[in-house]
Amino acid sequence: MGVGQSSDPDASAAGRAAATAAITGEAPKLLVVFCSDSYDLSALLRGIAEVSGGAPLIGCSTAGEIATNGPADASVVVTAFGGDGFSVETRAAKGVAARLREAGAEVAGALRPVEGKPHQVLLLLTDGLAGDQQEIVRGAYGVVGAAVPLVGGCAGDDLKMRTTYQLHGTEVLGDAIVAAAISSDAPFGIGVQHGWRPVGEPMLVTKSGGNRVHMLDDRPALDVYLERLDAPAEARTDPAAFTKFALTHPLGLSRRSAEPQVRFVAEADFGDRSIGCIAEVPQGGVTWFMEGDASSVLAATDKACDAALSALNGARPLGLLAFDCIARREVLGEGIRAEIDRVAEVAGGAPVAGFYTYGEIARTHGISGFHNQTLVVLAVS
Amino acid sequence: MAVSSGDWSTHQLAEFLAIVSSFRDEQAALAGAAERVAEALEAEVGVAVLDGAVRASVGFSRGAVPADELLALGADWQQRAVDLPCFGTGAAAVARLDDADDAWLLVVRAGSESFTVPEVTLLRAMARVLSQSLRMLRVLAGERALRERSERQSAERAALVTLLTERQKLLERLGRIQRSISHRAPLQEVLDAITHGAHELLGDQVCGLRLIDPDNPAEYVLASCCGVSDEDWSAAERGPVGQGAGGRAIVENRLVIVEDYATEPNTVPVFKDRQLTTAMATPVHENGRVVGSLVVASYVPGRHYGVLEQEALTSLAQHASLALTDAKTVEAMREAQRAKDMFLAMVSHELKTPLTVIMGTLRTLQHHGPGLPPEVAVEMTAAAYARGEELRRLIDRLLRGARAELAGARRDATLRELVTHAVDGFAQLRRLTIDVLDDTDLLVDTVAFADVLGILVENAVAHSPVDAPVTVSARPCGADVRVAVSNPGAIPADVDPATLFLPFHRGGDARSSGVGLGLYIAARLADSMGGDIDVASEDGWVTFTLRVPRYVQTPALPPPAPVVALGATA
Numbered sequence: 001m002g003v004g005q006s007s008d009p010d011a012s013a014a015g016r017a018a019a020t021a022a023i024t025g026e027a028p029k030l031l032v033v034f035c036s037d038s039y040d041l042s043a044l045l046r047g048i049a050e051v052s053g054g055a056p057l058i059g060c061s062t063a064g065e066i067a068t069n070g071p072a073d074a075s076v077v078v079t080a081f082g083g084d085g086f087s088v089e090t091r092a093a094k095g096v097a098a099r100l101r102e103a104g105a106e107v108a109g110a111l112r113p114v115e116g117k118p119h120q121v122l123l124l125l126t127d128g129l130a131g132d133q134q135e136i137v138r139g140a141y142g143v144v145g146a147a148v149p150l151v152g153g154c155a156g157d158d159l160k161m162r163t164t165y166q167l168h169g170t171e172v173l174g175d176a177i178v179a180a181a182i183s184s185d186a187p188f189g190i191g192v193q194h195g196w197r198p199v200g201e202p203m204l205v206t207k208s209g210g211n212r213v214h215m216l217d218d219r220p221a222l223d224v225y226l227e228r229l230d231a232p233a234e235a236r237t238d239p240a241a242f243t244k245f246a247l248t249h250p251l252g253l254s255r256r257s258a259e260p261q262v263r264f265v266a267e268a269d270f271g272d273r274s275i276g277c278i279a280e281v282p283q284g285g286v287t288w289f290m291e292g293d294a295s296s297v298l299a300a301t302d303k304a305c306d307a308a309l310s311a312l313n314g315a316r317p318l319g320l321l322a323f324d325c326i327a328r329r330e331v332l333g334e335g336i337r338a339e340i341d342r343v344a345e346v347a348g349g350a351p352v353a354g355f356y357t358y359g360e361i362a363r364t365h366g367i368s369g370f371h372n373q374t375l376v377v378l379a380v381s
Numbered sequence: 382m383a384v385s386s387g388d389w390s391t392h393q394l395a396e397f398l399a400i401v402s403s404f405r406d407e408q409a410a411l412a413g414a415a416e417r418v419a420e421a422l423e424a425e426v427g428v429a430v431l432d433g434a435v436r437a438s439v440g441f442s443r444g445a446v447p448a449d450e451l452l453a454l455g456a457d458w459q460q461r462a463v464d465l466p467c468f469g470t471g472a473a474a475v476a477r478l479d480d481a482d483d484a485w486l487l488v489v490r491a492g493s494e495s496f497t498v499p500e501v502t503l504l505r506a507m508a509r510v511l512s513q514s515l516r517m518l519r520v521l522a523g524e525r526a527l528r529e530r531s532e533r534q535s536a537e538r539a540a541l542v543t544l545l546t547e548r549q550k551l552l553e554r555l556g557r558i559q560r561s562i563s564h565r566a567p568l569q570e571v572l573d574a575i576t577h578g579a580h581e582l583l584g585d586q587v588c589g590l591r592l593i594d595p596d597n598p599a600e601y602v603l604a605s606c607c608g609v610s611d612e613d614w615s616a617a618e619r620g621p622v623g624q625g626a627g628g629r630a631i632v633e634n635r636l637v638i639v640e641d642y643a644t645e646p647n648t649v650p651v652f653k654d655r656q657l658t659t660a661m662a663t664p665v666h667e668n669g670r671v672v673g674s675l676v677v678a679s680y681v682p683g684r685h686y687g688v689l690e691q692e693a694l695t696s697l698a699q700h701a702s703l704a705l706t707d708a709k710t711v712e713a714m715r716e717a718q719r720a721k722d723m724f725l726a727m728v729s730h731e732l733k734t735p736l737t738v739i740m741g742t743l744r745t746l747q748h749h750g751p752g753l754p755p756e757v758a759v760e761m762t763a764a765a766y767a768r769g770e771e772l773r774r775l776i777d778r779l780l781r782g783a784r785a786e787l788a789g790a791r792r793d794a795t796l797r798e799l800v801t802h803a804v805d806g807f808a809q810l811r812r813l814t815i816d817v818l819d820d821t822d823l824l825v826d827t828v829a830f831a832d833v834l835g836i837l838v839e840n841a842v843a844h845s846p847v848d849a850p851v852t853v854s855a856r857p858c859g860a861d862v863r864v865a866v867s868n869p870g871a872i873p874a875d876v877d878p879a880t881l882f883l884p885f886h887r888g889g890d891a892r893s894s895g896v897g898l899g900l901y902i903a904a905r906l907a908d909s910m911g912g913d914i915d916v917a918s919e920d921g922w923v924t925f926t927l928r929v930p931r932y933v934q935t936p937a938l939p940p941p942a943p944v945v946a947l948g949a950t951a
Contacts, residue, residue: 138416138439145442146425146491147469204395254392255423284399286392365491366423367416367439 001319001380002082003351005067007075011039014076015047022080028052030088030180032123032321033059033167034066034355035076037157041165041172044076049170052080056090058178059167060125063156063326064356068344071329071336071356073158079321079353081380087114087183092168094176097130104139107179111144117183120148121190121378123321126177127164128154128358132211134279136177137361137369149364151190151378152179153323153357154278161243161267164358189311189379192362194262195300195328196373198252198288200228208283212274213251216287220273225249225265228289242268246275247327250373252288253281260288264327264359264372278359279370292373294335297328301339301375305346308379315381320347322354323376329356343377390503393421397507401514410518412437414511418486421507422500425471426489429511430455433483440489455485463489474501476508478515486511544689551693554578558700562707571704572605575675579697580607583690585677587657589617590665590701591627592673598622601631601673616651625649626660630674636663636695638686642678652678659684663694666702667709675701724884731775731898735768742768778898781832781906792827795820796862799827800855803834807842807851818856824932829906833914834864836903837925841868844923857931861912865926872918881916903927 004021008014019031031052035044041061048057065077081088091110093103104124111122122144126136133154140150155164166176182188203224207215216224226236229249234241243266252260263277281287309317322343329336344352362376363369397417404410411429415437419427426440428451435448450465455475463473471489474496478484486508490496496504558574572590579588589606603618622628625648629637639645642657660678664671675698742765746758753761797817807813823830834853841851845868855864872878884901900914907914912929 142439143442145445146440254389282396282400285396286388366425367419367427368423 001351002080003068003077003319003353004080005065005069005072005075005077007072009074011041011043012047012050014039015044015078016051018076018078019048019051019080022078023051023082024080025082028055028080028082029086030081030090030182031055031057031059032079032081032180032353033057033076034062034079034353035059035167036065036074037061037163037165038074039076041167042170045167045170045172048078054169055080056088056180057167057169058090058092058123058125058180060153060155060178060355061157061165062355063158063358064329066322066324066340066352066354066356068347068352070340077353077355079319079351081182085117085185087117088180090168090178090180092166092171092173092176092178094173096127096136096175096177100131100133100135101139101142103177104136104141105143106139107177108140108143108181110179111148111181114183117185119184119187121182121184121188122148122150122152123180123182123378124150124152124177124361125166125179126152126154126359126361127166127175128156128278129161129164130175132278132280133359133361134368134370137363138367140179141363141367141369149188149190150361150369151321151323151363151376152361153355153376154359154361156326156356156358159240159243159326184380186315186381187312188381189308189317189377190362190364191304191307191309191311191377191379192360192364192371192374193300193304193307194292194325194371194374195296195298196250196252196262196290196292197296198260199291200289202254202286202288205281205283205285205287208281211278211280212269212276213281213287214272214274221275222268222270222273225268225275237270239267239270244330247330248292250290250327251277251281252290254286254288260290261368262290262371262373263287264325266358278372290373292328292331294332297331298335298339298342300328301342302346304375304377305343308377309346312379312381317347317350317379317381319351319353319380321378321380322352323357323360323362323378324354325360325371325373325375326356326358327373328375390421390499390506393503394506394510397421398510401510404514404518406522407431407515407518408436410511410514414486414507415439418488418504418507421503422474422488422490422496424488424490426465426487428455428487428489430487431478431484431515451487454489455487462493462495465489472496474504476501476505478508478512484512547689551582551696554582555696555700558697558704562700562704565711568704568708569605572701573607575697575701575704576605576607579675579677579694582693582697583677585679585684586681587652587676587678589627589676589678590673591631591676592665592705593622593631593671594619601628604673613651613655617649620649623647625652625676626662626678627674627676630662630664630676631671634664634671636691637661638691640685656680658682659686661686661691661694663691663698665698665705667705672705673701674698727884728779732772735772735775738768739765739772775898778902781902791824794823794825794827794830796823796855796857799823799825799830800834800853800864803831804838804853807835807838812848812850813838814850814852814854816852816854818854821857821862821931823862823929825910825929829910830929833903833906833910833927834866836899836906837864837866837914837927840899840903840925841866841923844868845870858928860932861928861930863926863928865924867922867924869921870918870923871921872916872923878916878918882914 002022002024004018006014006017008017065072065075067077089110091107093106096103126133137150155166157164163174166173166178168178203216205213206218213221215221231245235245246265250265251263253263255261263281266276266278268275332339360371360374360376361369362371404413415427415429416439419439428435429437435451438446447465454473464470471491472495473489476486558578561571561574576588576590587608590604591601592604594600594602599622600619601622623632626637626639639660642648642660657678658680660676662674662676665673665675742761797820800817804813849869852867882900882904884898904914907927910929915926917924
């Protein structure tokens with residue numbers, strides 16, 4: 001597994017450079033591309049294809065890229081999987097927003113049992129703005145079953161919250177899911193942690209529908225949110241300011257495990273006083289405000305990496321893929337550098353790649369696998 | 382603050398309650414429940430079983446649901462460790478939906494950790510909630526079906542009421558028309574009632590009844606109409622029979638609908654100018670023949686004639702047919718009555734004439750007998766006697782004519798026998814030549830046969846000179862026999878031979894005091910035997926030929942009513 005990065009402003013040059021750096025050995029089995037949406041994506045893919053010779057490729061736009069040297073913006077990171085130990089098949093599903101579950105099931109069709117490669121994982125990159133991401137995970141789960149873990153993240157667009165892109169082969173897609181079914185003769189490890197904690201009294205979700213929360217404790221949700229969190233003036237009127245504020249103030253849903261499941265608050269509708277998340281907030285349930293700080297976030301990073309590595313049963317990692325929520329980036333601020341360094345340390349010299357996501361996918365137990373404000377680490381051996 | 386496990390399961394149940402109320406049908410509820418229980422308990426597998434079958438499940442790849450193993454798990458209410466295909470080992474927990482044994486929720490979680498008491502309690506609570514929800518859905522579905530059925534039924538009832546009301550109106554109108562027909566209201570009145578009835582029932586602007594002109598079958602006459610202005614009426618009063626919708630109905634002898642009058646060929650010009658849009662017409666019959674048509678027409682575009690309206694028009698036309706046939710029958714009856722009256726008047730006159738002479742003569746003899754010279758008395762007596770004979774013959778003829786109404790008894794005979802018997806007695810009067818060329822068998826009314834021959838011979842004798850011969854020749858001819866009676870003489874050229882057979886007709890040179898009924902009765906007798914009499918006049922001979930079928934199969938139909946020729950005088 002190799003990782004290459006380039007910040008060359010010219011798209012195809014950047015692509016070529018990153019791909020060249022990533023492809024170390026023979027012809028790659030799979031390329032995973034994380035890039036900024038500021039690039040001309042078609043040109044970028046062409047540049048990569050020149051070097052890769054048309055190897056299977058999936059990728060997406062981000063809210064920031066991660067590579068072994070550290071985090072960056074306006075760059076492209078290419079990860080290459082090569083060698084006989086891997087067998088890969090990719091798939092893309094389009095027109096996802098209208099049929100989330102079906103699309104999830106469609107891409108999951110890439111997975112097929114492979115002789116001699118019992119360890120399988122389905123890597124998913126989705127359009128985070130397309131709808132309830134939980135449905136996509138459920139759809140995929142319905143096809144692959146409990147035996148295969150799901151891992152991945154939601155594409156970003158540098159916090160603009162307008163359009164994200166998914167890449168498949170030489171195609172640039174939107175409103176899509178791209179997936180790679182990776183079968184390996186060595187185990188994978190997945191670690192999931194968020195590092196947020198509930199604060200204050202819980203509230204009853206008295207009215208919600210789809211991804212939107214309309215009423216909390218019988219009052220308009222937005223008003224309750226702004227009040228309880230003592231939001232700054234700009235956040236009460238400016239959508240962009242609100243989103244920035246909400247990044248570090250997610251909601252938490254009550255779950256069986258001691259920790260509430262985090263729900264990222266994406267935006268607010270100042271007209272009907274509702275707030276929108278990127279997954280379902282069930283009506284009748286209970287929710288908390290969550291808070292986190294640098295130390296809790298970094299502690300979570302350690303835990304996630306440890307969990308991923310221990311799942312390898314002692315095998316040395318070939319590399320780590322990190323799907324890190326942009327919210328955590330906001331909390332860490334300058335500390336993101338330190339975070340990535342810690343990850344690289346844990347990797348013990350193996351390459352690290354990843355991106356800052358709008359949502360993380362990791363299903364290792366249960367039937368749910370969609371997370372917010374979380375770090376998901378995939379260790380490949 | 383930490384979330385206690387007690388709080389957690391309450392929250393989950395609250396969420397489940399909210400979700401459950403949004404399910405629209407049974408399958409959605411089962412699928413949703415299977416998913417929710419798995420999620421709530423962080424299990425990999427959730428299964429909903431109803432009526433002993435796996436109805437929904439989550440956690441297995443499509444098509445790889447191990448239904449049998451899952452059903453077996455549910456049968457054992459103790460939760461335990463399991464090993465499932467495509468899954469591996471885990472812990473299972475089961476909760477029944479209600480008291481039945483064939484509905485439950487099942488969850489399986491990977492790993493060795495078994496389900497805790499609060500978790501199982503939550504599962505049971507969710508199962509109960511699902512059970513309630515399913516019951517509610519069933520009731521709602523049943524209510525919806527009932528409501529749909531009752532809505533359908535009321536729509537059907539409303540349609541039925543409308544249909545019956547329409548039918549009622551039609552029947553009332555037809556009843557009125559029938560009454561006027563049976564009360565022998567004047568035909569024009571009945572026809573007008575029909576066109577007005579069509580106008581009222583069908584609502585079209587123009588209604589008309591046209592009849593083929595009996596004097597000119599290529600033309601029609603508008604017998605009755607409604608909704609046509611006077612000036613239009615005078616233009617449309619007459620026209621070629623096949624013109625327009627009414628014309629088509631006559632020609633094709635069926636109900637005709639014209640949907641676009643403007644583009645239809647051969648339409649009535651005045652109506653085309655007035656921009657008539659649609660028309661419907663049906664034929665009218667008299668005694669089974671098409672004699673006209675009943676038409677309704679509209680200026681409203683898009684007028685569609687439905688089945689009920691077609692039936693209404695057909696019924697009205699049938700009533701018109703009835704009225705016309707009835708009127709024709711009444712007319713025929715009146716005509717027959719008039720003919721009978723005239724016949725009786727003439728007969729009584731004929732009977733009275735000789736009787737008057739006889740009575741007069743007898744009175745004279747009675748009062749002035751002794752004073753009269755003997756030769757005068759003898760002459761008078763002879764004259765009276767002759768008149769008496771005349772009277773007897775007339776009565777005899779009349780009786781025979783009456784008898785001709787009834788089919789006479791048919792008997793076997795041979796031609797020779799019949800002819801010989803018939804002319805027996807005439808031989809003294811005249812040189813009679815009888816010639817039976819070929820004998821043959823017959824089955825006829827022998828009395829009628831003899832009567833006819835007798836009349837013909839008597840007629841020949843009466844219309845020829847005293848010393849002139851009369852020939853009777855008879856022979857079979859195919860299925861018939863022909864007997865020809867000839868005498869020297871001629872029928873004047875200006876006399877129509879057919880008139881000879883009319884009652885009270887006498888030939889110009891008749892010598893005898895025949896009453897002019899002979900040939901008439903002979904013709905009727907011949908008719909009653911299924912035959913006829915022909916007359917020919919050529920080369921100085923007059924020949925009457927009787928043709929009779931040798932074997933008459935069916936009884937003869939009563940002859941038609943006598944048509945009295947104008948100008949026939951006693």
